[in-house]
Amino acid sequence: MVDLLRPLMHHKPTLMLTSEEYCHFLVDDARVRKFDEAKLYLDHLEKTNELDVRLLPLMKAWEPLSSNQREEMLNFFEKSMLLCRIAQRADTILVSARTRSVPALNSEVASILSGASHVALYLLPISHIGIIPQIISRALSKKLAGSHLITRSGGDTLLVHRQHAGGPCCAVNLFPYAHIPQWPLPNKEDLVAQVSETTFSGALCVASCDFGLFQFMVKCADDTMDSCSFGARFQSWCLRIGPSPRWVQFEHSGLDAEAFEKSSLTHAMGRNIHETVAGAF
DSSP, rough: OOHHHHHOOOTTTHHHHHHHHTTTBBBBGTTTTTTHHHHHHHHHHHHOEEEEEGGGGTTTTTTTSSHHHHHHHHHHHHHHSSSSOOTTTTTEEEEEGGGGGGGOHHHHHHHHHHHHHEEEEEESSOEEEETHHHHHHHHSOOOOOOOOOOEEEETTTTEEEEEESSSSSEEEEEEEGGGGGGGGGGTHHHHHHHOSSSOEEEEEEESSOOOOHHHHHHHHHHHHHHBBBSSSEEEEEEESSSSOEEEEEEEEEEEETTGGOOSSOOOOOOOOOTTTTTTTT
């Protein structure tokens, strides 16, 4: 099992083609007759952390396995949160375990958060390392009409750009709940004062000045939370914009029920612009 996972986790997969130290990961034919094919797949893995399943027969540990055996092992690694399937892309799998070795984009995330007009926060019982990869896989599987999305990730951070790396951006990051005071969240004192529980250990933040990107990434986050892969207990909050911005909780029935949206945040943002959403959200 370790032999199957090791080449997928290699820090620089293309070295398998050029270095004698790592060539044992590939079948001999991958460095000769199928060199161009192997290079294409290894380049893609190195740059995007996405595995093209056509690379597996070119890896020595995977080559002896039947197609059914390969699928069983991929399913096992997926359940272990080491891999993530990408819907609508059957031949591509996100090697989620690789994202942990990439440095976090904390400074860029903080910069976007400090100037964001749209901010959502999910309070979680655990800060699971699989949450960001799951959100990445959902973002890669969905299509945003008329746009081309660029994703960059590292550690527990994710940046999603519209069109190109310099275009509008949405930041997603996971951090300990206790670190909320350290992040440039607007009205964070108001938020902390409203939280009814103190047992949360993690916080997932989605922030952007681009409402379309924000809405899209909130949908990815909602889908991840609703999967219950990381537990079913969480709170979702969003910053209400307007003359007096304040934090609004979703999917709950509090004392001020008429000012809260009882459905998901995704549903609230899909409402008609003329409807009242979470107290003129």
